[in-house]
Amino acid sequence: MADAKSKNANKNVKKVVLAYSGGLDTSIILKWLQTTYGCEVVTFTADLGQGEELEPARQKALRAGIKPDNIFIEDLREEFVRDFVFPMFRANTVYEGQYLLGTSIARPLIAKKQIEIARKVGADAVCHGATGKGNDQVRFELGYYALEPGIKIIAPWREWEFKGREDLLDFARAHQITIAKDKEGEAPFSVDANLLHSSSEGKVLEDPSQEAPAIVYQRTISPMDAPDKATEIRIGFAKGDAISIDGEKLSPATLLAKLNKLGHDNGIGRLDLVENRFVGMKSRGVYETPGGTILLAAHRAIESITLDRGAGHLKDELMPRYAELIYNGFWFAPEREMLQALIDKSQEMVEGEVRLKLYKGNVIVTGRESPASLYSSTLVTFEDDKGAYDQKDAEGFIKLNALRLRTLGQRKRQSKT
Numbered sequence: 001m002a003d004a005k006s007k008n009a010n011k012n013v014k015k016v017v018l019a020y021s022g023g024l025d026t027s028i029i030l031k032w033l034q035t036t037y038g039c040e041v042v043t044f045t046a047d048l049g050q051g052e053e054l055e056p057a058r059q060k061a062l063r064a065g066i067k068p069d070n071i072f073i074e075d076l077r078e079e080f081v082r083d084f085v086f087p088m089f090r091a092n093t094v095y096e097g098q099y100l101l102g103t104s105i106a107r108p109l110i111a112k113k114q115i116e117i118a119r120k121v122g123a124d125a126v127c128h129g130a131t132g133k134g135n136d137q138v139r140f141e142l143g144y145y146a147l148e149p150g151i152k153i154i155a156p157w158r159e160w161e162f163k164g165r166e167d168l169l170d171f172a173r174a175h176q177i178t179i180a181k182d183k184e185g186e187a188p189f190s191v192d193a194n195l196l197h198s199s200s201e202g203k204v205l206e207d208p209s210q211e212a213p214a215i216v217y218q219r220t221i222s223p224m225d226a227p228d229k230a231t232e233i234r235i236g237f238a239k240g241d242a243i244s245i246d247g248e249k250l251s252p253a254t255l256l257a258k259l260n261k262l263g264h265d266n267g268i269g270r271l272d273l274v275e276n277r278f279v280g281m282k283s284r285g286v287y288e289t290p291g292g293t294i295l296l297a298a299h300r301a302i303e304s305i306t307l308d309r310g311a312g313h314l315k316d317e318l319m320p321r322y323a324e325l326i327y328n329g330f331w332f333a334p335e336r337e338m339l340q341a342l343i344d345k346s347q348e349m350v351e352g353e354v355r356l357k358l359y360k361g362n363v364i365v366t367g368r369e370s371p372a373s374l375y376s377s378t379l380v381t382f383e384d385d386k387g388a389y390d391q392k393d394a395e396g397f398i399k400l401n402a403l404r405l406r407t408l409g410q411r412k413r414q415s416k417t
Contacts (some may be wrong), residue, residue, distance in 0.1 A: 013152055015040040016125040017118045018109055019140070023059030026129050026178060030064050031175045033127060037154070042070040044117050046110050049077045049195025049253065060178075071277055072117050076109060077195055081252035084109050085196050088326060090240040090290070090350075091315060091343045092300055095323045100289045100296065102197025107136060111143025114249050120150065125152035128172055128376035132158040135278050139329030146332035163411055189216060197255055197269075197289040206286040208274050219260065219288035221269030223361030230359040231266055235259075235298040237354070241348025242295055256291045263290020266358040278328045297363040299353040305373045308352045334409075 013396070016033060019041035020026045023172055033041050043059045043066055054073050055327060061071045114126045126144055130136035139156055144151050163169050172179050189200045200216045236244035242255055250258065261270045269290035277283055318339060318390050325336045352370025356363055378388045 004186045005064075013039045013154065015039050015042060015121065015123040016127050016152075016154060017042045017044055017114050017123045018127045019114060019129065020045050020061065021058060022060045024172065024177070025088075025168075026400060027060060027064070027177050028137050028172055029127065029129050030061070030066075030165075031177060032156055032160060032171070034065070034152065035175075036160070039125070040070070041066060042117065042228075043072065044110075044114055044122055045071075046113060047073070047077060048080050048106055048109070049257065052193075070121065076113065077253040078251060080106065080109055081194060084331075085254055085256065085345070087340060089295055089299055090347050091319050091322050091339075092296060092303075093319060093323045094296075094327065095327045096273075096275055096357070097120060098271055099275060100197065100271075100285065100292045101198050101287055101323065101326055102194065102287060102292065103192050104139065104327045104329075105196065105331075106136070106194045107139035107329065109144045111140050112147060114143060116152065118148065127156065127210045127276045130155070133279065133331070135327070138278055139331075142376075143332055144327040163168045170314040178404050181197065191254070192219070193218070194356070195253060195260070196292050197287055199288075199327075200286045201283060202210055205284050212272055212286045214284050217270065217288060220264050220270055220290050221267050223270070226265070226267035226360045229363075230357040231262060232355065232357050233262060233294075235295070235354050235356065236352045237299070237302045240299070240303075240344070240350040242298065243276060256295070259291030259294050261290075262358055263294055266359040267295040268358060268363060277279040294356065294358065294363050297365060298356060299350075301349055301354045301356075301365040301368045302352050304369055304396070305375045306352065306370050307346060308374065311346045315343065318342070359407040373388070 001122070016037070016039055018026065018030060018033065018041055020030060030041055030043065033039060043057070043061045045054055047054055058071050058073055062068065088101065093101060095104070113231060117123070118126055128137065128140040130140060132155070141155070142155055144153055162171065169179060177339055189203045189205050192199045198219045205212055205216065234246050235242050236247070241252070243249055245255060245258055269292065271287040271289070271290050272284075273287060274284045284346055322336065322339045322343070325331070325339070330336050332351065349371055349372040352368065354365060355367040356365055379387065
C-alpha cells in the first residue's frame with residue numbers, strides 16, 4: 001500500500017465527500033481514504049427509499065473518526081420521485097425494451113447532492129464506491145464533472161491494490177471494521193435498492209441460463225402466490241404525473257410507495273434481464289419495480305386518449321434515445337434536457353384517471369377518462385355518426401397514399417416484360 005499512498009499523495013486531496021452507505025464496502029473505503037490520502041473525509045448518506053435504517057451509518061462514521069459536522073444524512077425521497085422518476089416516466093422510459101432504469105435514475109441525484117455538500121464544506125474531491133466494471137462509475141463521474149468541472153474524483157476500485165474479497169476482509173480486520181457474519185464469505189449476490197426498484201446482480205445470478213433463486217426477490221411476492229382475486233385501483237394524472245390513488249391526492253414519494261405495496265401484494269414488477277452495459281459487456285440482473293410497472297401501464301393508458309397521434313409517435317421514436325442517455329449517465333447533458341423539454345411539452349394536457357386491475361403479476365387497464373380526451377365516440381361508432389365523418393372521403397385518401405405504390409408496381413411489371 002506504500003506505493004499507492006505515494007502515488008495518490010501527488011493528487012494533494014485535502015477534503016473529500018464520500019457517498020457512504022455504512023455497509024462493509026464503503027466502510028473500507030472510508031478507512032482507505034484516511035490511510036491512503038491522509039485527507040479529511042465527509043460522509044454523505046442518501047435516503048432514497050431503500051428501506052434501510054440510516055442512523056447506523058451515522059454511528060459507524062462517528063466510530064471511524066468522522067466529525068459530527070462532516071456527517072450528512074439526507075431524506076431525498078420526495079425530490080427523487082418528483083424531479084427524477086416522474087420526469088423519466090413522462091416519456092414512458094424503458095431501456096432495451098424492458099428495464100425501467102431504477103438504478104440509473106438515482107445516480108444523478110446522488111452526484112448532485114455530493115457536489116452541493118462539497119461546495120458547502122469546501123471539499124476539493126468526491127469519492128464513490130462503484131467498481132471499474134460497471135455503469136455506475138460513469139454515471140457518478142459524468143454528473144460530478146457536469147456540475148463541478150474542476151472537481152477531483154477518487155474511485156477506489158480503480159486505484160487500490162486489493163486483488164479480491166479476501167484482501168478487503170483482511171483490511172477490515174486490520175482496522176477493526178465490523179464485518180457482519182454473512183460478509184465473511186462470498187455474498188450470494190449484490191443488491192441496490194431505492195423507492196423505485198431493487199436490483200440484484202452477480203454471483204448466483206452470473207449464469208443467465210439458470211433460474212434466479214427465490215431469495216433474490218425482495219420487493220414482490222411470486223405471481224403464483226398472489227391473491228386469486230384482482231385488486232382494482234384508480235390512478236389520477238395531471239400534466240403527465242400521477243397525483244392520486246382512488247381519489248386520494250398523495251405526494252410523489254407517498255404515491256410511489258403505495259403503488260409499490262400494491263405491486264408487491266400482487267406479484268407485479270419482476271424482470272430477469274441480460275442487458276448491455278455502457279462499458280461494453282453484457283450483464284444479467286434481476287429487477288423488481290412493482291410501483292413503476294403499474295405507473296407505466298397507467299401513464300400509457302391516459303396518454304392514449306389525451307395525446308395526439310403525431311406527438312405520441314414522436315415520443316415513442318425518441319424514447320429509446322432518451323432511455324440510453326439516462327442509462328449511460330448523461331442526465332445533465334444538454335441533449336437530455338432538450339428531450340425533456342419536448343417530453344414535458346407533450347404532457348400539458350395529459351390529465352384524467354385510469355382504472356386498473358392488478359392480478360397475479362399483471363396490470364390490466366380497464367378504463368380511462370379525461371376532460372382533455374381526444375377520443376370521439378361519434379367518429380368511431382359503427383352506428384349513425386350524424387354526418388361527422390363521410391366514409392366516401394376515404395377513397396381519395398387511400399388513392400393518394402397508394403399513388404407511389406401504384407407507380408412502383410407499374411415499374412416492376414414493365415421490368416418483367
